[in-house]
Amino acid sequence: MGVAGGVYSLVLPRSVLEGVLRHASEAYPEEACGVLLGVVERGSGVVRRAVPLRNVLQSRDSFWFDEEEWMRVVARGREEGLEYIGLYHTHPGKSPVPSLSDRHRMLECPGEVWLIVGFEPGGRVSLAAYRVGDDGYSLLCIPVEEATE
Numbered sequence: 001m002g003v004a005g006g007v008y009s010l011v012l013p014r015s016v017l018e019g020v021l022r023h024a025s026e027a028y029p030e031e032a033c034g035v036l037l038g039v040v041e042r043g044s045g046v047v048r049r050a051v052p053l054r055n056v057l058q059s060r061d062s063f064w065f066d067e068e069e070w071m072r073v074v075a076r077g078r079e080e081g082l083e084y085i086g087l088y089h090t091h092p093g094k095s096p097v098p099s100l101s102d103r104h105r106m107l108e109c110p111g112e113v114w115l116i117v118g119f120e121p122g123g124r125v126s127l128a129a130y131r132v133g134d135d136g137y138s139l140l141c142i143p144v145e146e147a148t149e
């Protein structure tokens with residue numbers, strides 16, 4: 001399942017980010033991951049919902065998920081008119097720079113947006129979003145706009 005239309009920036013409502021941060025602190029010190037659902041408007045992925053997935057690796061420095069669980073979330077979103085925009089995951093105590101395995105996975109998911117959240121409970125939050133470029137191998141860091149709603 002690919003992403004409809006090219007997404008070259010992300011709009012992230014405050015309430016969605018707060019949900020991601022709650023998930024991040026529950027999972028801490030392990031990585032948290034989930035699905036970003038929303039609508040695509042003029043090249044921008046407007047996130048409406050972030051749905052947590054279980055990190056089956058239960059790891060502090062990597063994540064992956066059960067692909068059937070992922071498929072159920074994407075299908076349910078579609079029934080509600082929401083498109084699959086991509087994935088989010090957290091980097092506990094680290095910056096939101098893609099790891100080597102993140103890079104490998106991303107290249108397998110062209111068109112998807114990956115939101116990475118560097119997170120520390122009670123500490124600084126830093127986030128960045130990436131996608132594979134049109135050349136199919138470079139990684140682009142794309143703008144994230146935080147919206148009040």
Ligand SMILES: [Zn+2]
Nearest residue numbers: 089098099102
């Ligand atoms: Zn990562």
